[in-house]
Amino acid sequence: MTDREKADGKAVPRGGEKQGAGRFDGIGPLLLVWSGQAVSLVGSAVLRFAFIIEVWSTGEQASAVTALSLCAVLPQALFSPFAGAIIDRIRKRSALQIADAGGILAVGLLALVHFFGGGLEPWQVYPATVLLGISAAFQLPALTAAVPLLVRKDQLGRANGLLAGARSAAGICGPALGGVMIALSGIGTVLVIDLVSYAFALIGVRVVRMRGDKVPEGAGAPRTKITAEAVEGMRYLFRQASLRDMTVNFCVVNLVMVFGFAVVQPMVLLRSGNGALAAVNSAIGLGGVVGGLVMAAWGGPKNRGRGMMLGILGMCLSAQIGMSLLGGVVGWCAAMLVGAALMTVVNASMQSIVQTKVPHEWQGRVFGAVMFLSQISGPLAMAFSGPLADGLFEPQAADGTGVFVLLGPLFGDAPGSGMAGMLFLAGVAGLAVALWGLASRSIRDIDVLLPDVGTDTDADGGTERKGGEKDDAVRA
Numbered sequence: 001m002t003d004r005e006k007a008d009g010k011a012v013p014r015g016g017e018k019q020g021a022g023r024f025d026g027i028g029p030l031l032l033v034w035s036g037q038a039v040s041l042v043g044s045a046v047l048r049f050a051f052i053i054e055v056w057s058t059g060e061q062a063s064a065v066t067a068l069s070l071c072a073v074l075p076q077a078l079f080s081p082f083a084g085a086i087i088d089r090i091r092k093r094s095a096l097q098i099a100d101a102g103g104i105l106a107v108g109l110l111a112l113v114h115f116f117g118g119g120l121e122p123w124q125v126y127p128a129t130v131l132l133g134i135s136a137a138f139q140l141p142a143l144t145a146a147v148p149l150l151v152r153k154d155q156l157g158r159a160n161g162l163l164a165g166a167r168s169a170a171g172i173c174g175p176a177l178g179g180v181m182i183a184l185s186g187i188g189t190v191l192v193i194d195l196v197s198y199a200f201a202l203i204g205v206r207v208v209r210m211r212g213d214k215v216p217e218g219a220g221a222p223r224t225k226i227t228a229e230a231v232e233g234m235r236y237l238f239r240q241a242s243l244r245d246m247t248v249n250f251c252v253v254n255l256v257m258v259f260g261f262a263v264v265q266p267m268v269l270l271r272s273g274n275g276a277l278a279a280v281n282s283a284i285g286l287g288g289v290v291g292g293l294v295m296a297a298w299g300g301p302k303n304r305g306r307g308m309m310l311g312i313l314g315m316c317l318s319a320q321i322g323m324s325l326l327g328g329v330v331g332w333c334a335a336m337l338v339g340a341a342l343m344t345v346v347n348a349s350m351q352s353i354v355q356t357k358v359p360h361e362w363q364g365r366v367f368g369a370v371m372f373l374s375q376i377s378g379p380l381a382m383a384f385s386g387p388l389a390d391g392l393f394e395p396q397a398a399d400g401t402g403v404f405v406l407l408g409p410l411f412g413d414a415p416g417s418g419m420a421g422m423l424f425l426a427g428v429a430g431l432a433v434a435l436w437g438l439a440s441r442s443i444r445d446i447d448v449l450l451p452d453v454g455t456d457t458d459a460d461g462g463t464e465r466k467g468g469e470k471d472d473a474v475r476a
Contacts, residue, residue, distance in 0.1 A: 040201035050187050066266070076134070080372045163292075168288015246437075251376070259429075267420060314338070393419060398415075
């Protein structure tokens, strides 16, 4: 116990304050991690925007932009189960440091090539993005598994919202700073900014102390292979019907929605140019900040399963169907702002479900499995969406043939109309998947059907294990 706890004669919940309903107190450690990650995310967003401009300038092809997105998402999805298994073997603080150090290594190599190798070639952007995707595979499971060590259980929704808001805030600053940096000083300055931001995040993780963060029991005993432990995480997930059905639903949602979202950036670039894309990306970031602040103040829907599915319905109506039908930068920004705000609520709710329904010693592997199974469909959609936009939908829109015999009156035949039609069709398919989730009781009532696990703080400020045995350890 701390001196303060001894003086009071009792333990207090993690976070350092006595528990009060609806309060969000004792968040100093969380804010240390949050501030470092926020700065790092801004630096990464600046670099991502610079990469998009770099590959678009080589030929103005949607397939080039979607290929870049594929290089970011596919490694993250494929490596997530293995990253989760590693995270469950070590301290969560160490896992976060590995993720930040990986980012420093990838961006540092790019900087060396740029400053000492005669400048970056456009093709070099793709392998660099793959390395950053592998680093991200560690970051999200480690950060999500670390949150219960930083705040109480009743604060998880708020904490997840705050962290999601930081990711979205990067979306506001990143495009704006990226556009300015590319115009004034080139990609070299962007690389330096991202290196510094990763270093700042690493310092934040080094400074913070996470209560209960320790090497799992039996760490010195012979272990199964990482691959076997990654499979164990998937098996655990599939043994829980509600978690399994939720993850499968997210997998299908990502398949249809990413098919449309993958062409948003090239569509905006084709219709209105770099400035419009920066505005739309900033609106996405602002929407995420709004959603994060709402979650931080609200804590999320009481029925998280129903709330997630209603949020997906809203995302499809605004960021896909609305985005496809609206013309001009103002309409696009409004549609994406609403969609991004809802996406933050959906993702924060999903994360808090796993944090409260899965034992902490399994969370790295389960989060890795959730990320893999829910996101693996995204790269598949990206791989097809760019070529289909360039080779099928855009020519059909220009000629008024194929599906545009019906959609032509809605979207016209100007450049970008084919991609707008793709976005509309993806939104309609997303509505159907969300309605399926609402109709499924295992998803809709997941909070009722799947009990919470772990320990809860009792009235005396200690903790009570399942079965009633008290323990002096303070856990969220």
